[in-house]
Amino acid sequence: MSVVCEGNVCRLVFPIDHWTQAIMQDELKFAVVCSSNMNRSMEAHAVLSRRGYQVKSFGTGDKVKLPGRGNKPNCYEFGVSYKDIYNDLLEKDKEYYEKNSVLNMLMRNKTLKPCPERFQDSTDRFDIIITCEKRVFDQVVEWFVLKKPEQNKPVNIINIDIKDNLEEATLGSYLILDLATKLTESSDYKKELHSILKAFQRKCRKHVSDCIMFY
Template structure:
């Protein structure tokens, strides 16, 4: 069932590859106005060994990354799910985007790990607010693997539905997040910044 909400939501992880994209896919299917981003310096995804990640610039298309991995080791990247992930990603948008370069404004920024939450807060606090509209920055820790990204996307989707139904989000958000935290047994970080 599509749920229509006028909340502008961004989901943010480090590389805009797995967790933020899975949540992006879920939320857009539910009818939310959603975008996704990464905060890292580069897009880093697993390589042939833990100390040999594949590294790309933000802006490199998911299609280019897909073809690069296909050429490097089709069986490895099929087995570890990266080709499947990239296939999903390229159906949603063309390339990973860096949050610090985004021009759009959002009501809610949802991060998938505390380090990313800190980077988002640091960036938002370094900007000069233009219209002083409230932005809720919320973190829910999600491990960076395919299974956790799916679970995380369900949780983020549930949380967004709760926020969309709130009569006065700015007033109700603390209680709402507290209830959500108890329900999903994951700790949530929340902070308010200004656009």
């Protein structure tokens, strides 16, 4: 830390840390995608955004689904706010949804963005899309296959299988952070992607799928 004075105004200047420097070197745009944009993608969204990465998160399902009593899920449309979903579950059964940590998850989510978003409805463009299960990976790839490329801009789609529970979502978010760090620190991630993923797969002991599609 140092002090810089300009005229009568002095300000503290903090050194650029490892994470910030990596982002400044190559500002990749990341998307993290799961089924409902509730648990796995939002946990990774939170972790990556705290590190300064350009990241958005999405779901690919027809509905947003949350666990309910008796194996009957609570279903909502994409676009219904996390706040409204929180209030709905609070009214239905506060004790149950506090106990299974769904209310805490929704509290976290609404600090990051207003509502769950569906990937297929997004007009954003990304350099890297990371999916959290093979079925979601297939849905994202299918969307690109059915969509006629307009810009011929490549995007790398990478899948890491993460179980849809709170503990695995937390662990998975740091795996995604580790991969994002390796890609960002690479001098040319497109040329080095194969070796990066191979080393990552050995380290995390999870099967990793990847492909290139085009916007």
